[in-house]
Amino acid sequence: MSGILNSSIGRKFAMALSALFLMVFLLQHFSINILSVLSPDTFNDVSHFMGTFWVIQYLLQPVLIIGVIFHFVMGFVLEIKNNKARQISYAKNNGGANSTWMSRNMIWSGGFILVFMIIHFIDFWIPELNTKFVVGDMSGLVDPNNIESGYRYHEELVHKFVPIWRVALYCVGFIFLALHLLHGFNSSFQSVGANNKYTKGLKGFSKIYAIGIPLGFIFIALFHHFNH
């Protein structure tokens, strides 16, 4: 692994693989969260399954968190290395002539997504870990002593989107996510060598994904804010 990461192409390849992995996660994350709008009972059941099934909790979730950390660290490493290479090889970077505005600003959109992720973890993930592993309540119930009280997941999620400031903050995060994906999705396919007769179709699909998924997240946040 360290051998791959020692070459510039290897680093780009590893970066692209982690990006593709995170995009699969994002689609999965969106599919579950849209259930909170479409069917609260199904959302509760799926959340409880995801939150308690050991394969997901102890195998897939750690892999995901390592993937997220790897992508951020590698993104900063690539940016620093690229900047150094650019200083040596070009007299000046000819701005829009040789790259798009978004491709040159991946580090900024990525940085804003990192801020969003930290806030998002404090809002959702850390309280979840706390309830399950510190308090020791794996029941998933509103009242752990009363089975009739039902699952707590939907209620907790809706509650988070009551303050308008959080909805606004999340929506800004989703817009940066769209900008990041608009360039990143295509770029990651190119880095893993998927440049063939399907390229045009992939480009179309990546645009739909890059705009559709963040728009869907915006819809979820606004829906819960106006329907609580």
Ligand code: HEM
């Ligand atoms: C309306 C939008 C969103 C909602 C309602 C939402 C909801 C949640 C919830 C409830 C959890 C805790 C899951 C658990 O551990 O039980 C979570 C975790 C997480 N979210 Fe989100 N999320 C949203 C958007 C996003 C976006 C856009 C990203 C990535 C850019 C993201 C990345 C993550 C990650 C990495 C975790 C931790 C791993 C996991 O538990 O699945 N989320 N989210």
